[in-house]
Amino acid sequence: AVRGALPHRGVGHGALRLTDPLRRTRILGHPSGSGVNEFALKIATVNGTGSASANSLLLQALFRMGIPVSGKNVFPSNIQGLPTWYEIRVNKDGYTARSPDFHLIVAMNPESYARDIEEVVSGGWVLYDSSKPLDDEFRRDDVNFIGVPLAKMCIEHFEGSRIRILMKNITYVGALVALLDIDMDVVKGMLEEKFSAKKHLMKSNFEAITRGHDYVKEHFDCPLPIRLEAMDENRGKVIVTGNSAASLGCVYAGATVGAWYPITPATSVMDGFAEWCERFRVDPATGKHNYAILQAEDELAAAGMVIGASWMGARAFSPTAGPGISLMSEFIGLAYYAEVPGVFFDIQRTGPSTGMPTRTQQGDLMLAAYASHGDTKHLLLFPSDPRECFEFAVKAFDLAERFQTPVFVLSDLDIGMNDWVVDKLAWDDNYVPDRGKVLTAEELDKLDKFYRYTDVDGDHIAYRTLPGTHPRGAYFTRGSGHDKYGRYTEDSDAYAEVMVRLGKKIASAAEHVPAPDIRLADAPTQIGLVSLGGCHWAVLEAQDELASRGIHVDYMRVRGFPFGTAVEEFLTAHETNFVIEQNRDEQLKKLLTIETGCPKEKLESVTYFGGQPLSKGHVLRGLAPHLENELMEVGS
Numbered sequence: 207a208v209r210g211a212l213p214h215r216g217v218g219h220g221a222l223r224l225t226d227p228l229r230r231t232r233i234l235g236h237p238s239g240s241g242v243n244e245f246a247l248k249i250a251t252v253n254g255t256g257s258a259s260a261n262s263l264l265l266q267a268l269f270r271m272g273i274p275v276s277g278k279n280v281f282p283s284n285i286q287g288l289p290t291w292y293e294i295r296v297n298k299d300g301y302t303a304r305s306p307d308f309h310l311i312v313a314m315n316p317e318s319y320a321r322d323i324e325e326v327v328s329g330g331w332v333l334y335d336s337s338k339p340l341d342d343e344f345r346r347d348d349v350n351f352i353g354v355p356l357a358k359m360c361i362e363h364f365e366g367s368r369i370r371i372l373m374k375n376i377t378y379v380g381a382l383v384a385l386l387d388i389d390m391d392v393v394k395g396m397l398e399e400k401f402s403a404k405k406h407l408m409k410s411n412f413e414a415i416t417r418g419h420d421y422v423k424e425h426f427d428c429p430l431p432i433r434l435e436a437m438d439e440n441r442g443k444v445i446v447t448g449n450s451a452a453s454l455g456c457v458y459a460g461a462t463v464g465a466w467y468p469i470t471p472a473t474s475v476m477d478g479f480a481e482w483c484e485r486f487r488v489d490p491a492t493g494k495h496n497y498a499i500l501q502a503e504d505e506l507a508a509a510g511m512v513i514g515a516s517w518m519g520a521r522a523f524s525p526t527a528g529p530g531i532s533l534m535s536e537f538i539g540l541a542y543y544a545e546v547p548g549v550f551f552d553i554q555r556t557g558p559s560t561g562m563p564t565r566t567q568q569g570d571l572m573l574a575a576y577a578s579h580g581d582t583k584h585l586l587l588f589p590s591d592p593r594e595c596f597e598f599a600v601k602a603f604d605l606a607e608r609f610q611t612p613v614f615v616l617s618d619l620d621i622g623m624n625d626w627v628v629d630k631l632a633w634d635d636n637y638v639p640d641r642g643k644v645l646t647a648e649e650l651d652k653l654d655k656f657y658r659y660t661d662v663d664g665d666h667i668a669y670r671t672l673p674g675t676h677p678r679g680a681y682f683t684r685g686s687g688h689d690k691y692g693r694y695t696e697d698s699d700a701y702a703e704v705m706v707r708l709g710k711k712i713a714s715a716a717e718h719v720p721a722p723d724i725r726l727a728d729a730p731t732q733i734g735l736v737s738l739g740g741c742h743w744a745v746l747e748a749q750d751e752l753a754s755r756g757i758h759v760d761y762m763r764v765r766g767f768p769f770g771t772a773v774e775e776f777l778t779a780h781e782t783n784f785v786i787e788q789n790r791d792e793q794l795k796k797l798l799t800i801e802t803g804c805p806k807e808k809l810e811s812v813t814y815f816g817g818q819p820l821s822k823g824h825v826l827r828g829l830a831p832h833l834e835n836e837l838m839e840v841g842s
Contacts, residue, residue: 237329237432240309243273243298245432247310247382250322251375254286257314260375261292263396264382265625268296269445270392272437276302277625278819283470283563289318300439302627303744304819309432310385312378314356319344331430333381335374352426354381359417364410373414380418387429389436390419444630448621449525451592451631452551453478455599456523457486460639461549463522465500465511467530470563471619472553475525505530509537512548516541517683519672521603521639523549528557528570531577531614538612539578540685542708545659545668547606547613547642549599554618556817565817566619568739571793574614575767581705583712585613585719586767590742591621593628594765601720604640609715610670618788620819621740643669650676657681658692659704666711712768719766722773725749727758733833734780735761738794741786741820748825757833764794769801777804784832786812786825 237245249264251257261277268275276295282288295305311326313319313334320343323332328348334340336353345351356377360370383390393415401408422428453475456464466476480499487497498515502508508524515522526534531552541548554570556562574586585605587598598615606613650656650671658681659668668690671679681692689700690707725746737745742763749761762776777783777798785795792811799806812828814820 237307237309237327240327240330240432242433242435243296243437245309246293246295246305246307247312248308248322248325249292249294249312249314249378250318251290251292251314252286252317253282253284253288253290255375256372257290257292257375259372260379261294262625263376263393264379264388265294266396266445267383267388267392268294268434269440269443269627270396271389271434272440273434274298274300274302274437274439275627276304278304278620279624280818281564289315291322296434298437298439301743301747301822303747304821306818306821306823310430312382314374314378323349331385331432333378333385352381352385352422354378354418354421354425356381356418359421360414363413363417369410373410376411376414377418380415380420381422382418383415384419384422384428385426385430385433387433387435440627442630443627445625445627446592446631447474447623447625448589448592448595448617449474449553449623450478451596451628452525452599452615452617452622454482454631455596456521456549456603457482458596458633458637459521459600459603461521461523461603462487462497463500463512463515463520464498464524465502465508465515465522466524466526467502467505467508469505469527469530471555471623472525472527472530472551474623475551475553505533506537509534509541509548509550512550513537513541513546516548516606517546517673519644521549521607523551523603525551525553527553527555527563528573529560531570531573535578538584539580539582541612542578542582542584543580543685544683545610545670545708546683547603547610549602549606549613549615551599551615551617553622554616556815562817564619566740566788566819567815567817568616568618568741568788569790569793569815570616571787571789571797572791574616575797577612577614581709583709583768585609585611585712585715587613587615587720588738588765588767589615589617589621590739590763590765591628592626593631595621596631598720600637605715605718607642607644608640608718609667609711610642611712616739618740624819643667645669645671645675645679647676647679650678653678657690659688659690659707661690661707666707666714668707716766716768716770719768719770721770722765722776723763724772724776725761725763727753727760729758731758731760732781733759734776734783735759735786735825736764736777736783736794736798737761737786738764739788741788744820744822744825745786747822748829751822751826752829767797767801769798773798774802774804777802777808781808782810782832783808784810784812784829786820786828788815788820789813790815 265277278293280291309330311322311332313322331350333352335356337355337357356374360373364370364373397408464479483497512522512524556565556567557569589595589598602613602615687695687701689695787794795809795811814824
């Protein structure tokens with residue numbers, strides 16, 4: 207075996223074990239589960255060194271080659287200096303869930319060498335900067351080491367410490383172009399697009415890529431067995447993050463007011479909204495901004511601004527995370543009881559308390575469903591990818607105004623901040639917002655009297671008015687006890703009458719939130735899988751894996767709360783339903799137990815809450831104890 211892939215004339219930093227000083231890499235064995243357009247790689251760098259641009263360039267190059275690809279950014283919650291990673295999965299069959307089996311590690315951070323090299327699969331490859339020797343303690347006999355003197359090359363050919371750091375990242379992209387057989391014309395075309403107005407930057411970036419590429423081509427066998435071939439699977443698709451898609455959805459829905467307090471991982475929703483508004487919410491004739499964005503002093507104040515703007519008739523929203531929802535709860539209860547619409551994006555991260563701000567989780571389900579004290583219940587939407595973040599943003603505003611209540615879009619860090627390949631977002635010029643029951647001046651003029659909380663139509667939804675529409679539409683908005691006429695009361699029956707109607711109103715929304723996505727097996731089965739949000743892609747892959755082993759399971763992805771009849775019918779149709787989610791306390795299972803008539807004996811939990819996106823392996827390992835006869839071996 208060879209300890210390392212050694213450069214020309216056998217000059218390397220590991221002990222030489224070859225009898226012949228070959229300049230080419232000796233492959234130790236093809237890792238299982240990998241091959242052409244079928245592998246995962248991980249790039250380990252230091253936060254704040256500019257690697258994000260290089261990693262984005264790499265991902266987009268693969269996308270433009272038409273290959274199904276997904277990218278996951280694993281970064282620390284500081285500004286600069288700690289380890290950060292970028293994971294890319296290439297899968298010709300289109301599976302996009304995270305894969306923890308890395309066939310290639312690009313090790314650019316000596317501080318994380320031990321961890322990074324440990325994670326590469328047996329027979330895999332480690333690309334590292336050989337400008338300094340790699341200590342023997344990091345070497346593995348079952349791994350191929352590819353040493354490229356990246357720092358040395360950049361010192362020799364570029365000026366300035368910052369430029370050299372940046373170009374080192376671009377140089378490892380060049381090395382990967384050679385190793386993975388990435389189309390150089392695609393890479394060059396992307397650089398020309400990006401730096402069309404800055405020719406000197408295009409020249410330096412292309413030089414760095416060329417030097418990395420040429421060095422690897424000269425000193426190692428290229429391409430590796432894990433390599434790329436052009437496909438045509440990305441036609442009609444785009445790369446986008448969930449937060450960017452959600453912010454565009456807000457603009458499309460007609461939102462004109464956004465209020466928030468900065469928090470990871472939700473801030474980029476408002477950043478995106480501001481950028482879209484600069485394009486689509488500025489009067490071309492006057493230059494007047496037809497929108498308002500307010501950074502509040504805290505999340506409670508932001509919620510108050512959303513409620514106030516919505517009460518005035520604007521479509522308003524706030525993006526936040528779990529800690530923000532906790533602080534907003536008092537005002538959310540006011541909006542529920544006073545029946546004021548509002549949209550809240552909860553980009554979930556790990557908790558409790560500060561938790562791990564830059565890791566993903568689904569720990570806010572119970573919090574959002576019943577936010578605030580007293581008897582409250584809210585509408586929740588669970589997108590699984592950026593396309594649904596866009597679509598559900600629009601749906602959230604329509605539901606909020608139709609049912610005059612807060613609506614939560616529960617995304618998460620993985621969906622919100624990572625790069626996803628999805629179908630192009632569909633913009634329908636014929637879309638008309640559902641403003642719900644809003645009385646016009648003409649309608650008010652025909653009424654003898656207007657009472658804010660009376661159920662005129664028998665659908666549990668009262669009519670509302672907007673301030674300034676008509677004197678007859680005026681009423682006192684209160685969060686204290688009130689009767690159906692909007693008057694203050696401490697009368698038990700009058701209070702209860704309003705609360706019962708509110709409960710029925712929310713219950714009636716069950717058939718209006720997005721219906722569950724159900725995927726039935728090819729053969730009858732008594733086993734069901736149930737999940738939501740970003741778990742979807744790992745569960746889909748696990749379902750296919752089980753089918754390939756002759757184990758048939760049905761699958762339902764819950765997309766909205768309250769749960770509709772289709773959810774309950776699926777649960778009752780199966781003897782056992784495995785509820786797969788990313789939190790410790792089985793929150794989706796508890797919601798299903800509380801809010802449906804399904805016996806709890808029919809529900810089993812599969813949970814993962816370590817902060818990484820769910821993988822197929824997490825699902826299969828969670829199922830293994832229950833299906834041990836069928837699952838003797840579980841892969842990642």
